Amino acid sequence: MQEKQVESQWIYRGKILDLKLDTVVLPDGKQTAREVVVHPGAAAVAALNDSGEVLLIRQFRYPAGEVLWELPAGKLERDEDPLECARRELAEETGYGAREWEHVSTFYTTPGFSDEIMYMYLARGLYQEKKSPDNDEFIEVHEMPLAKALELIRTGEIKDAKTIVGIFLAGQRTIKNGAVLKNI
Amino acid sequence: MQEKQVESQWIYRGKILDLKLDTVVLPDGKQTAREVVVHPGAAAVAALNDSGEVLLIRQFRYPAGEVLWELPAGKLERDEDPLECARRELAEETGYGAREWEHVSTFYTTPGFSDEIMYMYLARGLYQEKKSPDNDEFIEVHEMPLAKALELIRTGEIKDAKTIVGIFLAGQRTIKNGAVLKNI
Numbered sequence: 001m002q003e004k005q006v007e008s009q010w011i012y013r014g015k016i017l018d019l020k021l022d023t024v025v026l027p028d029g030k031q032t033a034r035e036v037v038v039h040p041g042a043a044a045v046a047a048l049n050d051s052g053e054v055l056l057i058r059q060f061r062y063p064a065g066e067v068l069w070e071l072p073a074g075k076l077e078r079d080e081d082p083l084e085c086a087r088r089e090l091a092e093e094t095g096y097g098a099r100e101w102e103h104v105s106t107f108y109t110t111p112g113f114s115d116e117i118m119y120m121y122l123a124r125g126l127y128q129e130k131k132s133p134d135n136d137e138f139i140e141v142h143e144m145p146l147a148k149a150l151e152l153i154r155t156g157e158i159k160d161a162k163t164i165v166g167i168f169l170a171g172q173r174t175i176k177n178g179a180v181l182k183n184i
Numbered sequence: 185m186q187e188k189q190v191e192s193q194w195i196y197r198g199k200i201l202d203l204k205l206d207t208v209v210l211p212d213g214k215q216t217a218r219e220v221v222v223h224p225g226a227a228a229v230a231a232l233n234d235s236g237e238v239l240l241i242r243q244f245r246y247p248a249g250e251v252l253w254e255l256p257a258g259k260l261e262r263d264e265d266p267l268e269c270a271r272r273e274l275a276e277e278t279g280y281g282a283r284e285w286e287h288v289s290t291f292y293t294t295p296g297f298s299d300e301i302m303y304m305y306l307a308r309g310l311y312q313e314k315k316s317p318d319n320d321e322f323i324e325v326h327e328m329p330l331a332k333a334l335e336l337i338r339t340g341e342i343k344d345a346k347t348i349v350g351i352f353l354a355g356q357r358t359i360k361n362g363a364v365l366k367n368i
Contacts, residue, residue, distance in 0.1 A: 001244040001251055001322050012195050012203060014219045017297055019196060019203050024246060032320045034246045035198045037221055037297070060185040061295040062208060062218045067185055068295055107343040110293045110300065111245040111252055113201055113221070118345070136216045138185050154356075159291040161302070161345045168352040172338075 001027055003034070016075060017114075039116035042109075043086035044073035044162050046170040047098055047123040053143040054170060055094050055126075056163070060138065069142075069158045071166045073118075082119035091129045094141045099125030104169045109161060120166050122173060146171055185211055187218070200259060201298075223300035226293075227270035228257035228346045230354040231282055231307040237327040238354060239278050239310075240347070244322065253326075253342045255350045257302075266303035275313045278325045283309030288353045293345060304350050306357060330355055 007023035018038040023031055047055040060067050074089035076082060083101060090096055105120040133139050144152075149167045152158040158167070191207035202222040209215055231239040244251045258273035260266060267285060274280055289304040317323050328336075333351045336342040342351070 001242070001324075003244055003246050014205070015217060016219055017221070019221075021198070022246070026320055027244075027322050030319075033199060035200055036247045037201070039297070042296075058185070060187055061292070062187050062206070063220045063297060063299045064292050064295040065299070068292070070295075105337070105343075105348070106340060107345050107348060108245070108248050108252070109345050110298070111248040111254075111344055112226075113223070113247060114294070114298075115247045115249070116294065135214075136210055138211050140185075153289070156290060159289075160295055161291050161293050161349060164289070164291060164352075165345060165348050168348075 003027070006031065035113060037110075037114035037116070039075070039114055040078070041076045041082070041117045041119070042073055042162075043076065043082045043089060043119040043121065044071045044166055045086045045090050045098075045121045045123050046071055046104075046166040047090055047094070047096060047126060048146070048170060048174060049126050049143055051143075051145075052174065053145050054149050054167060055090075055096065056142045056144050056149065056158075057093055058140040058142065068160050069152065069163060070160045071163045073162060083121065086119065086121045086123070090123060092132050092134065093137070093139055095129055096126045097129045098123035099127070102173075104173065105165065107165065118162050120162070120169060122170055146174065187211070190215065219297060221294075221298035221300070223259070223298055224262070225260045225266070225301045225303070226257055226346075227260065227266045227273060227303040227305065228255045228350055229270045229274050229282075229305045229307050230255055230288075230350040231274055231278070231280060231310060232330070232354060232358065233310050233327055235327075235329075236358065237329050238333050238351060239274075239280065240326045240328050240333065240342075241277055242324040242326065252344050253336065253347060254344045255347045257346060267305065270303065270305045270307070274307060276316050276318065277321070277323050279313055280310045281313045282307035283311070286357075288357065289349065291349065302346050304346065304353060306354055330358065
């Protein structure tokens, strides 16, 4: 099922992504073009406070053209460990640090056209640090009960893929109510 | 929190995606660049057979460099209704049609750098049609109990974001066992 690269050409080298156009040989010997958005990877964090509420941010996303509910997240810097990235983004975007960290998933966001990989963490034992968003980030921070966040997934108000994944995974691991998300 | 476009330039017009480089005004009046991967949108389907197993495909994803477990999915054709796209992709990739369709989520896959929107459906009442993958698709079809799919999310073997989202949503709606995923 593998595809083998026979040619690779940079189309664009950018600020947050690069684009390359490769030619590959398919399993049947034919050739085709593959467009690949090359991305440094990213880390995201479902951070739960002592009341079991999850930290969510609201920010305008230009490609989406709207303000979205999201988990704190951001791109890996060069040679950055994903956990360090998650700690850094949590602090920058929400002003919180966390004492307990658990890696809960690593997934591709869009494997059809990008190599972006997302490292998802669950963080607990929050304490206040200093918020310091990037110059081009304008962010609101909210604390929301997990059950409410799951409800906003159901209603479609939470519509960012990594955020949906992170909230489901946090729910799996933390909601102890016998009826909800147990034993999977 | 909005950002306003002041300039827009096409970097690339491709087969599955386009890339534009926009200049925007931030809420504080400063300007910055925004790279946007422009995508036609896509539809995916969690299709459950009468035994409650979900249809999963295995295919090599060149950007990821590996074979992934995924829900059947594909890009919207021009002016295509997302439900029609989901029906078409299910038939092309698995050979199945379905009598019952439910729209369960619409989400952005990577709102930080792309406008790609994903329409997720739950399909039941499957019947055999003719499989007809695209020329450059080499696909294996599997039927897997939902509980097993949830386990493969936990172990990290399922690592495609839309597939994780779709399996969780299918689990929410279908697993009736009192202990699992009920009431959310």
